Amino acid sequence: MTCATCGELPDDVWANTGRDQHLPDASRKLKSPWPHASGVDVRLCPGCGAWFVWRDHPQYYGSGNLDEEQLTRLAPRAWRTLERLLHGDLEPDAAGVMREAFTHLPADLLREVARNMGDEARLRVAPSFVERLFLGGQAEEDAAAVLFDTRWRPGMDERLVELLEAAPSPLPSKRVEYLLEQCRAGLAKKRGS
Numbered sequence: 001m002t003c004a005t006c007g008e009l010p011d012d013v014w015a016n017t018g019r020d021q022h023l024p025d026a027s028r029k030l031k032s033p034w035p036h037a038s039g040v041d042v043r044l045c046p047g048c049g050a051w052f053v054w055r056d057h058p059q060y061y062g063s064g065n066l067d068e069e070q071l072t073r074l075a076p077r078a079w080r081t082l083e084r085l086l087h088g089d090l091e092p093d094a095a096g097v098m099r100e101a102f103t104h105l106p107a108d109l110l111r112e113v114a115r116n117m118g119d120e121a122r123l124r125v126a127p128s129f130v131e132r133l134f135l136g137g138q139a140e141e142d143a144a145a146v147l148f149d150t151r152w153r154p155g156m157d158e159r160l161v162e163l164l165e166a167a168p169s170p171l172p173s174k175r176v177e178y179l180l181e182q183c184r185a186g187l188a189k190k191r192g193s
């Protein structure tokens with residue numbers, strides 16, 4: 001059965017808002033769980049529980065404003081994982097939830113989720129992001145972005161120092177060495193004050 005609220009939304013729709021286009025009206029009925037949307041946001045259909053990703057693509061060329069918005073329907077197999085992360089529902093196997101997340105959720109969304117999740121949940125999934133640092137390539141880059149974003153959140157410096165010091169040596173890259181340095185410095189500052 002087609003959902004009366006979101007059924008008419010295509011799986012992926014763009015609007016050139018810089019040129020007065022806008023996303024289909026149905027998109028305005030979707031709800032965000034977060035008070036402040038950045039450039040990436042999640043939206044829930046109150047009718048059927050489907051999840052969407054909303055993205056802002058600001059683009060300015062000369063005098064033309066080519067700002068675009070994009071709304072993409074997430075595959076149903078990703079919904080439960082997203083909800084567990086949003087609610088901090090990670091027991092008994094946080095690493096398992098994160099494996100699903102790395103497989104089914106886009107990296108930019110996961111980064112935004114990590115920023116918005118509860119402090120305890122963030123500490124709980126930190127080892128999964130640290131593990132990704134050792135895979136190299138895009139996986140490392142995405143994980144590092146999340147950890148640099150969130151390392152100043154409660155308990156994160158401490159947790160990351162602990163995890164990175166226990167990790168196989170040497171660390172995989174200058175980027176990860178710098179992350180550890182930053183966390184140690186943050187920790188020293190905290191202990192000194």
Ligand SMILES: [Zn+2]
Binds near residue numbers: 045
């Ligand atoms: Zn719906």
